[in-house]
Amino acid sequence: MTASSFRAATIAVRVARKTVLAEDICGFELVAADGGALPAASAGAHVDVHLGDGLTRPYSLCHDPAETGRYRLGVLREPASRGGSAAMHGRIAEGDILQISPPRNLFALAEPLAAGRHRLLAGGIGITPILAMAHALHRAGAxxxxxxxxxxxxxxxFRDELAAAPWxxxxxLHLDDGPAEQRLDLAALLADVRPGDHLYVCGPAGLLAATRAAATAAGWAEAQVHVESFTATPVVTDAAAGSFExxxxxxxRVITIAAHQTVLQALHAAGCDLPSSCEQGICGTCLTPVLAGIPDHRDQYLEPDEQAANDQFLPCCSRAKTARLVIDL
Structure with a gap:
């Protein structure tokens, strides 16, 4: 088994439309290059966009999940872009053919949709998966x-689209530079929690941290709060755990992974040509099969059951619970 066998085949799509959605935010409408239907995508799903030169970035889908003829993305141009958003904004044009992964959902709505109450909270570009969720919840009568x-x-x-939505x-809408009464009040938003209620939040790290704290203070159970981050928790090394092999x-060949290194860093230093992209455990580019040993999973890419199988891991962020991992390289 090889590392590539864990990665699903890509889908060729054409950029049918590229628009300016807001300051520093571009919208992309993608259709199948062969003119056919695209795989169904549930609300909260994302696709990995392959941008060439080993660059792969995950972007949330923001279209109505009932649609199968197109995917829509909203991409923020990051000031400190490592290549992904800069390429999407500056290099990708209408008519271009891209390779993307099939949709994958790590931020799904809790079933049944019509049960309980759902509070959706988006900050900035975090509106993309939240928009798809609103479409799905409206259709379900939630x-x-x-x-x-x-x-x-x-x-x-999406301000015009939101204003025209049937919901x-x-x-x-809450604006940081607006009048006081229009600014976000997390305590008020999260008050009156009931069993069966669910909160979904996506946005910058500061908003996520503040929302978690406010939800805990308001009595929300951990299982009721669902969070999506576009930036992974920084990869940290664990000096106390020492090295492993x-x-x-x-x-x-046996390579020693020092406490201050990630596995990916050690592999690259040893001359192993393992593809990588985000180096944060989000995109899955460096996904590698594990033949023996138990990984210490620290990624946001694999599903819990996939992590539990311990037959693959993300060397850009994950480590080992055993003294040695045997990997298929």
Whole structure:
């Protein structure tokens, strides 16, 4: 078994439309290059976009999940872009053919959709998966409200679309530079929690941390709070755990992973040409089969059951619970 066997085949798509959604935010409409239907995508799903030169980035889908003829993305141009958002904004044009992964969902709505109340909270570009969720909840006849916060109106994507939505009366917009009564009040938003209620939040790290704290203070159970981050928790090394070994099964070579290194760093330093992209455990580019040993999973890519199988891991962030891992390289 090889590392590539764990990765699903890519889908060729054409950029049918590229638009400006807001300040520093571009929208992309993708259709199948062969003119056919695209795989169904549930609300909260994302695709990995392959941008060439080993660059792969995950982007949430923001279209109505009932649609199969197109995917829609909203991409924020990051000031400190490592290549992904800069390429999407500056290099990708209408008519271009891209390779993407099939949709994958790590931020799914809790079933059944019509049960309980759903509170959707988006900050900035975090509106992308939240928008798809609102479409799905409306179709299911669910009780929901959407709260969208941004630094200014100029930075709010999809404003016209939201205003025209059949569920526009369920939307509250919050602006950091607006009047006090329009700013986000987390305590008020999260008050009156009941069993069966669910909270979904996506946005910058500060919003996620503040929302978690406010939800805990308001009595929300951990299982009721669902969080999506576009930036992974920084990869940290664990000096207290010391080093461990990685054996390359094909050559028998053994590489020592120091406490201050990630496995990926050690492999690259040893001359192993393992593809990588985000180096944060989000995109899955460096996914590698594990033949023996138990990984210490620290990624946000694998599903819990996939992590529990311990037959693959993300060397850019994960480590080992055993003294040695044998990997298929």
């Amino acid at each position: 009780d929901f409200r959407l709260h969208y916060t941004a630094r200014s109106a100029a930075r709010m994507a 526009a009366d369920r939307i509250s 990685v054996e390359l099964a094909r050559s028998g």
